[in-house]
Amino acid sequence: MKKWSVGIPDKKIISALVLNCGVSSLAAAALAAKGYSTAESVIESLNVDELSDPFLIKDMQEAADTINSAIENGERICIYGDYDCDGIIATIILYSYLLETGADVTYYIPERSEGYGLNLKATERIAADGVSLIVTVDNGISAISEAEHIYSLGMKLVVTDHHRQGEQLPRAEAVVDPHRQDCLSPFKEMCGAGIALKLVAALDGGDCTMALEQFGDLAAIATIADIVSLNGENRFLVSYGLELISNSDRPAIMALKEVCGLKNKSVDTRSVGFGLAPRINASGRFGSPKTAADLLLCENYDEAIDIARELDRLNNVRKDTENSIISEIYSMIDKSPDIIRNRVIFLCGNDWHHGVIGIVASRIVEQFGKPCFIASEIDGEIRGSARSLGDFSIFEALSAASEALEKFGGHPGAGGFTIKSGMEDTFCNLLEKYALESHKNMPLAEIHADSPVSPQELTIENIRGLDVLEPFGTDNEKPLFYIENAQIIDIVPLSEGVHTKLRIKVGFTQADAIMFRKSPSELPIAIGDICDLIVSLGINEFRGTVSPSILISDIRPHAFEQSRYFAAQRAFEAFLRGEELPNNYYPSMNPSRDDVVKIYKAIPDIGINTDSLYISLNDKSINYCKFCVSIEALRQLGLIAVSSSDSKINKISVNKKADLDSAPVLVSLRSKLGQAIDKENRYDR
Numbered sequence: 001m002k003k004w005s006v007g008i009p010d011k012k013i014i015s016a017l018v019l020n021c022g023v024s025s026l027a028a029a030a031l032a033a034k035g036y037s038t039a040e041s042v043i044e045s046l047n048v049d050e051l052s053d054p055f056l057i058k059d060m061q062e063a064a065d066t067i068n069s070a071i072e073n074g075e076r077i078c079i080y081g082d083y084d085c086d087g088i089i090a091t092i093i094l095y096s097y098l099l100e101t102g103a104d105v106t107y108y109i110p111e112r113s114e115g116y117g118l119n120l121k122a123t124e125r126i127a128a129d130g131v132s133l134i135v136t137v138d139n140g141i142s143a144i145s146e147a148e149h150i151y152s153l154g155m156k157l158v159v160t161d162h163h164r165q166g167e168q169l170p171r172a173e174a175v176v177d178p179h180r181q182d183c184l185s186p187f188k189e190m191c192g193a194g195i196a197l198k199l200v201a202a203l204d205g206g207d208c209t210m211a212l213e214q215f216g217d218l219a220a221i222a223t224i225a226d227i228v229s230l231n232g233e234n235r236f237l238v239s240y241g242l243e244l245i246s247n248s249d250r251p252a253i254m255a256l257k258e259v260c261g262l263k264n265k266s267v268d269t270r271s272v273g274f275g276l277a278p279r280i281n282a283s284g285r286f287g288s289p290k291t292a293a294d295l296l297l298c299e300n301y302d303e304a305i306d307i308a309r310e311l312d313r314l315n316n317v318r319k320d321t322e323n324s325i326i327s328e329i330y331s332m333i334d335k336s337p338d339i340i341r342n343r344v345i346f347l348c349g350n351d352w353h354h355g356v357i358g359i360v361a362s363r364i365v366e367q368f369g370k371p372c373f374i375a376s377e378i379d380g381e382i383r384g385s386a387r388s389l390g391d392f393s394i395f396e397a398l399s400a401a402s403e404a405l406e407k408f409g410g411h412p413g414a415g416g417f418t419i420k421s422g423m424e425d426t427f428c429n430l431l432e433k434y435a436l437e438s439h440k441n442m443p444l445a446e447i448h449a450d451s452p453v454s455p456q457e458l459t460i461e462n463i464r465g466l467d468v469l470e471p472f473g474t475d476n477e478k479p480l481f482y483i484e485n486a487q488i489i490d491i492v493p494l495s496e497g498v499h500t501k502l503r504i505k506v507g508f509t510q511a512d513a514i515m516f517r518k519s520p521s522e523l524p525i526a527i528g529d530i531c532d533l534i535v536s537l538g539i540n541e542f543r544g545t546v547s548p549s550i551l552i553s554d555i556r557p558h559a560f561e562q563s564r565y566f567a568a569q570r571a572f573e574a575f576l577r578g579e580e581l582p583n584n585y586y587p588s589m590n591p592s593r594d595d596v597v598k599i600y601k602a603i604p605d606i607g608i609n610t611d612s613l614y615i616s617l618n619d620k621s622i623n624y625c626k627f628c629v630s631i632e633a634l635r636q637l638g639l640i641a642v643s644s645s646d647s648k649i650n651k652i653s654v655n656k657k658a659d660l661d662s663a664p665v666l667v668s669l670r671s672k673l674g675q676a677i678d679k680e681n682r683y684d685r
Contacts, residue, residue, distance in 0.1 A: 365389055
């Protein structure tokens with residue numbers, strides 16, 4: 001369960017934005033919730049209609065001069081990229097342009113096995129190929145020793161990157177990176193392909209028109225795939241590129257759309273982010289990035305569709321591998337639930353593919369609402385990826401656990417690491433120590449609604465007005481709205497129970513609402529219940545009929561007391577971890593035999609979601625902490641099984657009576673309770 005927060009935008013600001021900007025009330029509410037208070041601020045944000053002068057980026061002129069000079073002198077140039085979607089596309093943008101100018105140009109994209117960025121062996125092979133100038137895209141800003149090696153081999157270097165610089169810049173003819181500390185360019189958030197596109201514009205004299213027309217579609221895909229901010233110039237670049245993609249005659253784009261089921265359809269950031277981009281990324285994860293490069297360079301549709309189908313196959317391998325690891329993790333958690341009761345989740349497996357463990361870590365964070373560190377041991381090396389939430393910093397946590405690590409890197413939200421042999425347990429303990437010392441209360445997974453919405457606002461015209469806010473993505477997420485006091489009229493399973501459709505009544509208005517990837521049994525509601533929802537809004541068009549589309553992001557009973565729920569959850573997990581709690585906590589955590597029996601009897605034969613069971617009890621004498629202790633006792637006694645994949649409780653058939661008082665969690669709790677009473681008695685004396 002996630003923590004809810006609901007914005008309450010100022011109604012005066014909403015009215016002013018509707019009046020002065022001509023936007024719908026829903027769009028105005030979303031804008032006000034994001035901090036826009038004047039028409040001028042909205043226009044400045046939404047109406048970016050060009051890219052800024054590429055020469056405003058530090059060293060862009062020097063980069064263009066160096067490359068143009070190499071072209072004129074007939075020198076061999078190598079574009080050095082990266083194996084992810086951004087790096088592959090950045091490589092193809094610059095390589096294609098230079099090829100068209102008649103340059104003697106080649107490209108090099110390292111395989112995943114070589115690691116990220118410039119490497120010494122690759123630079124030696126490039127030098128042996130007669131290259132005199134290496135131009136990096138989407139990497140190079142931290143390649144200090146590699147840059148020196150390039151010059152020792154008699155080559156020159158131009159760096160273009162978008163990652164943060166370290167204490168030192170690499171030796172190069174030019175270092176083009178908006179995040180350089182001395183770069184005064186107005187926009188900093190472009191991905192590697194965006195910087196490559198601006199370099200193409202600089203090579204062409206500075207006008208971005210040609211670069212956008214030729215490569216705007218590719219740069220848009222990379223911008224979406226790299227999850228950079230979709231504000232400012234990126235907003236314009238993606239909007240421009242999506243139009244090109246929707247009407248593309250580029251064989252690679254046509255073929256990718258075909259295998260994604262997007263043929264003859266317009267595309268948005270979601271279809272690019274979950275359709276086109278993952279297939280390009282799959283080449284670097286499960287094949288060779290050269291496969292995706294070949295596709296993007298392909299000029300024949302028949303050849304392109306064959307390559308696109310291969311990328312589609314690789315993407316399916318990626319999904320299967322990812323799901324296989326997830327299933328293995330669920331089995332690990334089902335056997336040892338304490339894994340997810342720690343402050344952070346640490347998992348280590350054998351031969352888990354390094355190309356997907358970062359994605360897996362993100363899914364585990366989403367599932368359990370805790371920072372996740374996943375490592376995989378392959379050929380004696382234990383490498384991992386980490387993802388976080390809230391204000392828990394992955395980089396600081398890795399720094400605190402550095403004595404157990406060979407190397408590590410990252411930022412607050414994500415990172416990578418290599419564990420020293422035999423120090424997995426030490427690493428886990430150091431993570432827990434850091435988490436305890438830096439976060440007495442660990443951050444919770446949150447979902448935020450921009451604004452409440454009334455039934456009267458759920459009109460076709462008003463919902464269509466949200467289109468002005470697109471494209472949606474990082475820093476410009478699709479607005480979420482809060483619907484209060486919705487009565488559940490009907491619950492209908494979809495796709496054999498994979499999804500759920502609810503018929504809701506809000507005031508005098510009835511509507512259908514869909515919740516994807518949740519079966520009816522997983523929802524904490526029943527027909528007739530009064531609920532609150534957080535939703536996104538859109539338009540359904542089917543056989544000429546147009547209607548509002550309500551997609552449920554989360555749902556819970558009306559007036560659910562989340563502060564008590566999360567406080568109880570924290571107390572229960574802290575108790576299981578052996579952390580000391582205030583003495584007055586233990587009596588309120590201690591369930592009676594009747595409490596446990598009542599909970600057990602309330603579990604239906606078909607099973608039930610944990611939160612759904614707690615809510616259906618509707619017993620104020622059983623607080624959530626007592627409930628958790630009772631469930632754990634029943635699990636320890638082998639009377640129930642709790643699935644980590646969907647938090648579903650199922651009864652287990654047994655042939656003999658269980659001694660409830662022997663459950664370890666109750667033994668430990670009652671020991672603590674006795675100690676607390678003894679302390680209180682000594683204090684009274």
